[in-house]
Structures are given as structure tokens and as C-alpha cells.
């Protein structure tokens with residue numbers, strides 16, 4: 001059995017289905033990021049893992065123990081909430097020490113553990129401060145430290161960086177990743193920010209309408225999405241309608257060999273803009289297109305084009321130093337493996 005086993009978990013609220021049979025196995029060293037649009041069930045699943053929401057059916061095992069009906073205090077998890085939920089009237093050290101006190105750790109040991117944990121999150125010497133004397137990033141670190149200090153088997157993080165500005169968010173992402181590696185603990189993190197998911201996850205879980213659409217290493221999920229929803233939700237792509245016959249995808253741009261069998265019921269090929277080569281040097285020719293739109297973005301040019309004569313629209317990403325204006329005619333190509341059947 002894996003470190004975390006989620007077995008066919010459902011959650012129904014007054015007839016509305018928040019989780020529709022979610023199953024997932026997670027290893028002890030994984031950094032899992034749950035990603036999905038608003039209302040897809042991410043927070044509900046995290047809350048079921050933390051023991052705050054009882055599932056309607058299904059089971060949850062953590063470190064070999066069936067915790068399905070255990071409340072938050074009775075399971076080996078700790079949660080970092082988006083608003084941090086720190087005790088505002090207590091000092092930083094008392095916030096951290098609280099959980100240890102509940103576990104009846106003797107005071108001298110408690111003081112040492114608090115100091116070491118503050119050191120670990122880069123807040124050595126901040127123990128005496130009040131919560132209101134900290135910046136947003138420092139409060140976030142205190143919240144993570146307070147959760148980690150009780151040595152949970154799994155650290156649950158609900159949009160932990162949601163309240164921070166972009167620069168601080170990136171810095172805290174680096175810090176969270178370093179902390180996860182240093183502590184070797186399993187982190188399960190909820191976000192709706194796909195860049196954050198890619199940056200942090202060893203396993204990204206894409207959720208939609210209470211189900212898992214796709215999960216795996218971020219590079220695989222991004223490059224070879226298993227479903228149309230995942231392809232559209234993560235990054236940009238173009239879909240080319242296709243019929244699949246004898247190892248070939250027949251499309252308006254031509255017939256292409258497939259590098260993998262199409263999933264059942266597949267009706268299209270997905271291609272990412274950055275995988276379209278803006279000349280004829282790739283092994284698969286996509287033919288000629290005329291640019292219909294181009295937008296300079298600094299490092300690259302985001303462009304739209306229409307294939308000739310089919311009229312198929314394509315999204316492109318051209319080098320930032322290219323000259324590209326609407327009306328230009330380009331010959332496009334790609335690699336077979338970058339045409340992903342969905």
C-alpha cells in the first residue's frame with residue numbers, strides 16, 4: 001500500500017456532487033499539486049484528506065492506517081490554510097509551540113524544537129514577535145512551520161500562496177520546494193495557478209467536475225495530456241479535427257503517422273504553439289499558413305495563422321527576434337510525437 005491511498009472517494013452535498021469517485025495513490029516523498037478550475041473539487045478533496053469533511057463514500061488510508069472516519073486531530077496530517085489561521089494574540093514561538101504543548105512535550109524540548117523549526121523556515125530569532133509584526137511572507141512561513149512542527153505524515157496546503165504578490169509567490173514556491181525536499185515529507189497542495197503547479201509538483205493532479213482528468217509528472221501531463229480538458233486547461237494548444245485509421249490521423253492539413261495509439265473515441269490532435277516549427281525543417285510537414293495576428297511578448301511572438309487552403313486555425317509561438325506581420329506566409333512543420341490524439 002502506498003503512503004496515501006484515496007479509494008473511490010465521493011462527496012455529495014444536498015444532491016450536488018463535489019467528488020465523483022476519486023482514486024489516487026501517492027508515495028511518501030511526493031509533492032502532489034491538485035490543479036483545476038473553480039468548483040472542480042480540489043478543496044473538498046483536501047478537506048476530506050485533513051478529516052474536516054467526511055466523505056459520502058470511499059476510503060482514505062494514510063501510512064497504512066484507515067483514517068476515513070478520523071477527525072483532524074486523530075490523523076497524521078497538518079493543514080496550512082489560505083488565510084494561515086494563526087493565533088493573532090500569541091507570539092510566533094507560542095503559535096509553533098501550541099501543537100507540541102497539546103502533545104505534552106516537556107517545555108525545554110519544546111523550546112528547542114520551536115527554535116530549530118523557525119530556523120528551518122528562515123525565521124530564526126523571530127520567536128518573540130507578534131503575528132501582527134510580520135509581513136505576509138513571514139506569516140506564511142510561520143503557518144508552514146506550525147504545521148510541520150508536529151511532524152505530520154502529510155502536509156496539506158490549501159492555496160497557501162494565494163494572498164501573496166507575484167514576486168513573493170515565486171520566492172515562497174522555491175522555499176516550499178526546498179522545505180519539502182529537506183523534510184522528505186509528503187506535501188499535498190491545492191492551487192488554481194498552473195505555473196505554480198508545474199514548478200512544485202512531482203505529481204500534478206488535474207481535477208474537473210469532481211473527477212481526476214489526468215495525473216502524473218508535470219512534464220508528461222503538459223506534453224502528452226490524456227484528455228482534451230487537460231490540454232486546454234494547461235497552457236495553450238490548437239486542436240485539429242482528425243479521423244483515426246490504421247495508425248494514421250487524417251486531417252485537413254494532411255495524413256499524419258501516430259506516435260501512440262489514440263484513446264478510444266478520439267476525434268482530434270492537439271499541438272502546443274511552441275512545438276510548431278516555423279519552417280519546413282521538422283519531420284512532419286503541416287503545410288503553408290498565412291499569419292492572421294501577431295503579438296510581441298518580449299521573449300517570443302504569439303501568433304495566429306490560417307492554413308491554406310483548408311482554413312484550419314493554428315496558434316504559433318515565434319522567436320522574439322523574428323519579423324512577423326499579418327499576411328506573411330510561412331511553411332510549418334513539427335515532430336510526430338507533438339501531435340497528441342485526444
Ligand SMILES: Nc1ncnc2c1ncn2[C@@H]1O[C@H](COP(=O)(O)OP(=O)(O)OP(=O)(O)O)[C@@H](O)[C@H]1O
Nearest residue numbers: 013017018036037038039040041042043044045192
Ligand atoms: N459546504 C458545502 N456545501 C455545499 N456545496 C459545497 C460545499 N463545499 C463545496 N461545495 C460545492 O462542491 C463543489 C466543489 O467545490 P470545491 O470548493 O471543492 O472546489 P474547488 O476546486 O476547491 O474550487 P475553488 O478553486 O473555487 O476553491 C462546488 O460545486 C461547490 O459549490
